[in-house]
Amino acid sequence: MRIKPFTLERYFAKYEFSTKYLISSSDCDGYSLDYILKQANQEELSLWNNLKFGYTDSSGSDFLRKAIINQYNYINEDEVKAMTPGEANYALMNILLTKCDEIVCISPAYQSLYQVAESLGAKIKFWKPVKMGEGFYFDTDDLNNLVNENTKLIIINFPHNPTGFVPTITEQQKIVEIASKYNTILFSDEMYHKIVHKPEYDIPSFCDIYENAISLWGMAKSFGLAGMRFGWIASKRTDILNDVVSFKDYLSICNNAAGEVLTTIALNHKDKFIDPNIEKIKKNKAIFVEFVNRHSDLLGFSDTKAGSTAFVRLNFDKNAFDYCEDLVKKTGIMMIPSEMFEYGNSHVRIGFGRENFEEVLGVWEGYIYR
Incomplete structure (x- = not known):
């Protein structure tokens, strides 16, 4: 059996361990x-x-x-x-x-x-x-x-x-x-x-x-x-x-x-593993809601009920892949475009499971204000 390359994982392989920030990871911070x-x-x-x-x-x-x-x-x-x-x-x-x-x-x-x-x-x-x-x-x-x-x-x-x-x-x-x-x-x-x-x-x-x-x-x-x-x-x-x-x-x-x-x-x-992750996700999601409210002309987001991720719409002409490539090169933020899910070109995945989420949003906001 011949199988196509795993688009999402190949994109992670390109940047995950070489760039400074991750904002699209679906996992939470790892426990020691x-x-x-x-x-x-x-x-x-x-x-x-x-x-x-x-x-x-x-x-x-x-x-x-x-x-x-x-x-x-x-x-x-x-x-x-x-x-x-x-x-x-x-x-x-x-x-x-x-x-x-x-x-x-x-x-x-x-x-x-x-x-x-x-x-x-x-x-x-x-x-x-x-x-x-x-x-x-x-x-x-x-x-x-x-x-x-x-x-x-x-x-x-x-x-x-x-x-x-x-x-x-x-x-x-x-x-x-x-x-x-x-x-x-x-x-x-x-x-x-x-x-x-x-x-x-x-x-x-x-x-x-x-x-x-x-x-x-x-x-x-x-x-x-x-x-x-x-x-x-x-x-x-x-x-x-x-x-x-x-x-x-x-x-x-x-x-x-x-x-x-x-x-x-x-x-x-x-409970010692799952509950802290839920609290972290909820905290980061609330921070993200405020972020989106400040940039509602650029981003479209509706509250999620479960999981650690959201699929956020980009409200501008640039396709998601090009936006993410520019973002990672100029800020060190790796963001996953919807093209990696073979699902259009107008969304990005945001992950709420990392402790430095607010810091990364600050770097992203600096990019937006450039």
Whole structure:
């Protein structure tokens, strides 16, 4: 299989580790190893201190899977498989899809959610948002019009990257009804799960409410542990999960031993990781609202309910890519244009998860006033 370059990740590779400021990252500031271990109880510290770097169970060690299933209401240890999130996506697409299969994928989206499928020869219909003022809304009626008896797979992502949209409980149930009407498999990217700006915006994992759903979660976004490179999939479809683990033999084979222990600690003390990230996101978003109000002639933004990002409109003729290229060269601020999502040329992604957000806005404002 030949696959296109990952546009967004190649753009990050160009600037992420060489420029001074990042304002579009979807992850939050990373926690230190010292911070993680300070949250651990004696049993968890014993796991860490006695860690040996041998092979691990390809599905995930027992202690890890016990920590994972505690995040769900109706999932047991046989219904979770641990691996890197990208690996899970890659394996699932190869297992589930063949040439000419029809799928529906949310858009804009992280490229791997649809690119692997496209490279396998799948035919993709995109579920795109409706503009609501300066915000975005994914209408379930539009999804219903895209799905039919030939739909092999529906791919969704909530809280949504990059728009920050999350459905209501009622809308979530409608998505499940649409999928279940044709017994369609639902792959739910939930990497921003639990990052909600008010408690009432929280929704359950799709694997807890639909027997044909496969939910993906991990350490990178909600937990502020992107460098851990750790995640998992959860589903009642153990036949699919077992096929994923078999496919994994051609990829990583097993999980990294240190990551299993550190992930277990983070899961068992998740409030110590997720809650500070939510507060940081909310604080930075409030600062950004004031920034947009000062520059409403240039920027269009509507409040988000979840996740760590927003998709902000540029109200001028210059396309987003050219604007971002000029910005990074003149200020050292790396900003992601909507072209990296293959979604027009008039938006940029803003990330709210970094401690220096206000400082970076100040540098951006200086650029605006030039």
